[in-house]
Amino acid sequence: MEEALSAPPAAEMSMDAGPPPAGYDADFLGVDVPLPSPTAPRSTALLGYPRFSVMQDLDRRLAVVTGVNIDGATLLDIARSGSWRLERRIERDQQAGPDVYERNDLDRGHLVRRRDPGWGERDEARAATVATFVYTNAAPQVAGFNQSKDLWLGLEDHVLEYAEIQDLRLSVFTAPVLAAADPPYRGIHIPLRFWKVAAWVDPDAGVTATGFVLDQSELVAPVVAARAVPPLGAFRTFQVALAEIEELAAVDLGPLVAADILSAPGARDTPDWIPLRTPADIRLG
Structure with a gap:
């Protein structure tokens, strides 16, 4: 989860011309892993981007689900570029824009x-990274969190490193928990x-999955009240059983719940919420 940026050449911003990108590929891992879906009634729009999709909650003006395919074998180090922009395929009042x-x-x-x-061909990879700078792919986070994001942002990298193979493919799903108790602010x-x-x-166990939750609850109230941000210690990251994430976020994770590392036979005594302080705390086997 990152902040921005220098403006790219106009040619890179081609999302509004021609057919939309295919977006998240459910067959990317060689087995069917569908994009998670809300379990509660919501007014949503499914938006495709290069190699990722966003399911936008049009009433909450934020994503309820995102999904991205990552090819570790061809992942490139692309220079940072991009400029935050509104999504033109939905209305301005259906997304949390710059005023927030x-x-x-x-x-x-x-x-x-x-x-x-x-990943892949450099031109395609660069266009895909630029495409992530769209407000449907953003959610408000307290500044202190976003500037101290090593653990949360490094979770995918840690899974790639754990596999110890260069050609590992991942499908990663991320979104805010859109809860009724979330505090109102600027619409x-x-x-x-x-x-x-x-x-x-x-290779031995087949489809495998694990999940995480980040909690910024203790830092949001001061922002809403326009007071100073308290010390960073309030940010907390947990490894969480997927059945718990399904209930918390009101999403259907499909076959991934049965593939959860924390529900494997050898993990029967593992707590459903494991506090994480460093990547070494993550349980992947």
Whole structure:
């Protein structure tokens, strides 16, 4: 989840010309892993971008689900470029735009990370990273969190490293928890929590998945009240059982719940919420 930026050449901003990109590929891992879907009635729009999709909640003006495909074998180091822009395929009042982030301690937090779709041919990879700078792929996060994001943003990288193979493919899903108790602010409700699920194929175990929750609850209230941001210690990240994430976020994770590392036979005594302080705390086997 990242903040921005220098403006790219106009030729890179081609999302409004021609057919929309295909977006998230459910067969990317070689087995069917569908994009999660809300379990509660919501007014949504499914938007495709290069190698990722956003399911936008049109009433909450934020994503309820995002999904991205990551090819670790061809992931490139693309120079940072991009300029935050509104999504033209939906109405302005159906997305949280720049006015939400002005003159306060909120940052535009990437949901699909800038680097995640940046793989394959360099031109395609660069266009995919630029495409992540769209307001439908952003959610408000307290500035202190976004500037101290090593653990949360490094979760996908840690899973890639754990596999110890260069050609690992991941499908990663991330979104805010759109809860009724989220505090109102400038026409939206600021999410207090975010969830992330990573899925891959283990050569021995088949489809494997694990999930995480980030909690910024203790830092949101001061922002809404226009007071100073308290110390960073209030940010908390957890590894969480996927059944818990389904209930918390009101999303259907489909076959991934049964593939959850924390529900494996050898993990029966594992708590449903594991506090994380460093990547070494993550349980992946």
